[in-house]
Amino acid sequence: MxxxxxxxxxxxxxxxxxxxxxxxxxxxxxxSKHKTGASETIPVSIIICAKNEAENLKKFLPSIISQDYPLFEIILINDASKDKTLKVMESFASTNNIIKIVNVKNIEAFWGNKKYALTLGIKVAKYDNLLFTDADCKPVSQYWISEMSSHFNETKTIVLGYSRYMKIKKSLLNKLIRFETLLTGINYFSFANIGLPYMGVGRNLAYKKSEFFNANGFMNHMNIRSGDDDLFINQIANSKNTAICVSHDSFTESIPETTFKKWYKQKRRHVSTANYYKIxxxxxxxxxxxxxxxxxxxxxxxxxxxxxxxxxxxxxxxxxxxxxxxxxxxxxxxxxxxxxxxxxxxxxxxxxxxxxxxxxxxxxxxxxxx
Structure with missing residues (x-):
C-alpha cells in the first residue's frame, strides 16, 4: 500500500x-418541528450580571423591562464596575419596582470572578425560574420571557435558548462570527435533541434555582473563571431535565466584535472551558x-x-x-x-x-x- x-x-x-x-x-x-411550551404563566427572575456596561444597559435594558409578561422581576448585578454601571442601574430601579440591584465588591478570594457575582444575584432572586442574559443583549421580541419560560415543567428544569449576533452589512468578519455562532447553536441544540446536552449560552439560558443549589452552584468549577454557562450546564444537564427553545420570538441578539483580534481573544476564552467538559x-x-x-x-x-x-x-x-x-x-x-x-x-x-x-x-x- x-x-x-x-x-x-x-x-x-x-x-x-x-x-x-x-x-x-x-x-x-x-x-424537527418546534415544540410549543405550556401556556401557563409562571413567575420568572431575570438575571443580568454587568461589569462596566453602563452604555449597554441604557440601550438594552428597556427591551427587557417592557416584556409582555405578567409576573417577573429583574436582578441587576453590578460586578465591581469602574464606570457608571451602578448609577444607571439605580436610575432604572427608581422608576421600575420590578428591579433589584446586587452591588458586588471585589474580595480577595473571588477577585474578578463572575461566578461569585452571579451566585449572589441568584440568592437574591425571589422566584425559582431563572432566565439569564447579558447586559449587551436584547430580546428580539416582547415575548422572550413567555417563550423561554413556557418550556419549564415538572421534569424540564433547564431551557437552552439561542442568542445570535447583530448583522453588520458588508462585513465578512460579521458573517464569520455569526456562522460560528450558528454552528455552535446547531451543535448544542442537536445533541440536546438526542438526549446528550453538553452546554448552553449564558446570553439566553434558563434553569431552576433549585437545580443551582442542588448542584452546590458553581463550586465544582469556581476556580475556573469562565464557564458560568456552559460548564454549569455540562455538569447538571441530562436527557430528562433539558429542553430546547428555538422559536424566533425566544431569541436574543448581541453586539458582535468589530475586529478580528477582539473576536479571536473572545473565542480563546470560550474554547478554553471545553477542556473541563465531561469526558x-x-x-x-x-x-x-x-x-x-x-x-x-x-x-x-x-x-x-x-x-x-x-x-x-x-x-x-x-x-x-x-x-x-x-x-x-x-x-x-x-x-x-x-x-x-x-x-x-x-x-x-x-x-x-x-x-x-x-x-x-x-x-x-x-x-x-x-
Missing amino acids: TFLDFVFYIFIFVVCIQVFFNLLIFRKFAF QHKVVLACLYISQLFFWALAIALFLTAYKWQIVLALFVLRISLQYTIIGFSTKKLGEKDILPLFPFLELFLIITQLTIFINNQISKTNHWK
Whole structure:
C-alpha cells in the first residue's frame, strides 16, 4: 500500500464519520418541528450580571423591562464596575419596582470572578425560574420571557435558548462570527435533541434555582473563571431535565466584535472551558472537529495529487451537499439564511481559526470576564 492509498482510505473513513454526524445527529434537529411550551404563566427572575456596561444597559435594558409578561422581576448585578454601571442601574430601579440591584465588591478570594457575582444575584432572586442574559443583549421580541419560560415543567428544569449576533452589512468578519455562532447553536441544540446536552449560552439560558443549589452552584468549577454557562450546564444537564427553545420570538441578539483580534481573544476564552467538559462530551466533540479538519486537509491533498480524483470528488460533493442541506434548514430555523452562500469558505476559515486557538491555548493561558 502506497502513502496515497493510505491517505485515500483515511479520507473515506473521515467522510463516513461526517455523514454519521450529519444524518444521525444534526439532521434530526434541522428537520424537527418546534415544540410549543405550556401556556401557563409562571413567575420568572431575570438575571443580568454587568461589569462596566453602563452604555449597554441604557440601550438594552428597556427591551427587557417592557416584556409582555405578567409576573417577573429583574436582578441587576453590578460586578465591581469602574464606570457608571451602578448609577444607571439605580436610575432604572427608581422608576421600575420590578428591579433589584446586587452591588458586588471585589474580595480577595473571588477577585474578578463572575461566578461569585452571579451566585449572589441568584440568592437574591425571589422566584425559582431563572432566565439569564447579558447586559449587551436584547430580546428580539416582547415575548422572550413567555417563550423561554413556557418550556419549564415538572421534569424540564433547564431551557437552552439561542442568542445570535447583530448583522453588520458588508462585513465578512460579521458573517464569520455569526456562522460560528450558528454552528455552535446547531451543535448544542442537536445533541440536546438526542438526549446528550453538553452546554448552553449564558446570553439566553434558563434553569431552576433549585437545580443551582442542588448542584452546590458553581463550586465544582469556581476556580475556573469562565464557564458560568456552559460548564454549569455540562455538569447538571441530562436527557430528562433539558429542553430546547428555538422559536424566533425566544431569541436574543448581541453586539458582535468589530475586529478580528477582539473576536479571536473572545473565542480563546470560550474554547478554553471545553477542556473541563465531561469526558464523553470531549470525545464526541473532538471526533467532530478532527473529522472536519481531516476532511478538508485530506481532500485538498488528494485533489492536488489528482489521486483517484473522481472518487474523491464524489465523496467531497456528497459531504458538502449533505451538510449544505442540513445547515440550510438550520439557518431557516435560527434566522441566519444570509450566511448560507458563503458556507464552504466560512467553514474552512473557521476550522483553521479553531486550530490556531487550540494551539495558542496550549501555549498560554487566557484572560477571563472583564
